[in-house]
Amino acid sequence: GENVEQHPSTLSVQEGDSAVIKCTYSDSASNYFPWYKQELGKRPQLIIDIRSNVGEKKDQRIAVTLNKTAKHFSLHITETQPEDSAVYFCAASPPSWGTSYGKLTFGQGTILTVHP
Amino acid sequence: EAQVTQNPRYLITVTGKKLTVTCSQNMNHEYMSWYRQDPGLGLRQIYYSMNVEVTDKGDVPEGYKVSRKEKRNFPLILESPSPNQTSLYFCASSWSGRTYEQYFGPGTRLTVT
Numbered sequence: 001g002e003n004v005e006q007h008p009s010t011l012s013v014q015e016g017d018s019a020v021i022k023c024t025y026s027d028s029a030s031n032y033f034p035w036y037k038q039e040l041g042k043r044p045q046l047i048i049d050i051r052s053n054v055g056e057k058k059d060q061r062i063a064v065t066l067n068k069t070a071k072h073f074s075l076h077i078t079e080t081q082p083e084d085s086a087v088y089f090c091a092a093s094p095p096s097w098g099t100s101y102g103k104l105t106f107g108q109g110t111i112l113t114v115h116p
Numbered sequence: 117e118a119q120v121t122q123n124p125r126y127l128i129t130v131t132g133k134k135l136t137v138t139c140s141q142n143m144n145h146e147y148m149s150w151y152r153q154d155p156g157l158g159l160r161q162i163y164y165s166m167n168v169e170v171t172d173k174g175d176v177p178e179g180y181k182v183s184r185k186e187k188r189n190f191p192l193i194l195e196s197p198s199p200n201q202t203s204l205y206f207c208a209s210s211w212s213g214r215t216y217e218q219y220f221g222p223g224t225r226l227t228v229t
Contacts, residue, residue, distance in 0.1 A: 001175065009156070032216035043206065043220040044159065089158055093216040102147060102166050102215055103174060106159040 002027040006107025021110045023090035024072040032093040039086045080114045118143045120221035128227045137192045139207030146212035148190035152203040197228045
């Protein structure tokens with residue numbers, strides 16, 4: 001089955017700096033890679049996702065890059081703000097034509113702290 | 117308001133006492149799923165359901181049961197809870213063609229003593 005590794009487990013930055021979180025996956029058939037943000041005491045929420053045939057996707061201060069050959073993808077947050085402080089999870093989703101469609105494998109999570 | 121609800125939100129129980137955590141969604145989603153969240157382990161999928169009467173095992177199904185008799189409901193059953201099932205549980209739902217885009221419930225904090 002799919003295995004997703006996420007690094008670092010904790011990340012501390014100053015407000016205004018950039019933050020990068022990296023994930024690797026094992027199943028080359030995986031074709032969607034979402035990122036979820038979980039604020040303290042709250043539920044995870046999708047913030048951005050990327051499809052396997054796309055190398056980069058941006059949404060304001062957030063961007064995700066994907067290297068399908070190396071099987072890794074990254075979340076980039078620019079101009080970080082204190083409200084970006086949260087736990088971030090990457091995940092990998094198999095293709096709809098596969099037998100494991102419906103499984104979503106998450107990374108271990110990264111606790112991001114943005115200091116004012 | 118579109119939402120996923122779970123009940124109860126907090127539960128303390130004893131080893132071996134059967135319990136059910138309910139999950140309901142009002143978005144007419146075909147797909148529903150259960151996860152447990154433990155420190156350092158991320159979110160791990162327990163079971164998922166692509167539609168009514170269709171359920172599949174996730175990565176950590178041992179000790180859990182599910183059923184999907186109605187589209188909106190997906191209860192999680194622990195027939196004989198053990199302390200290692202102490203965890204934060206999340207239910208989620210999505211459209212069947214977009215299972216990477218899941219909407220999570222508020223979570224259920226379960227403690228088994």
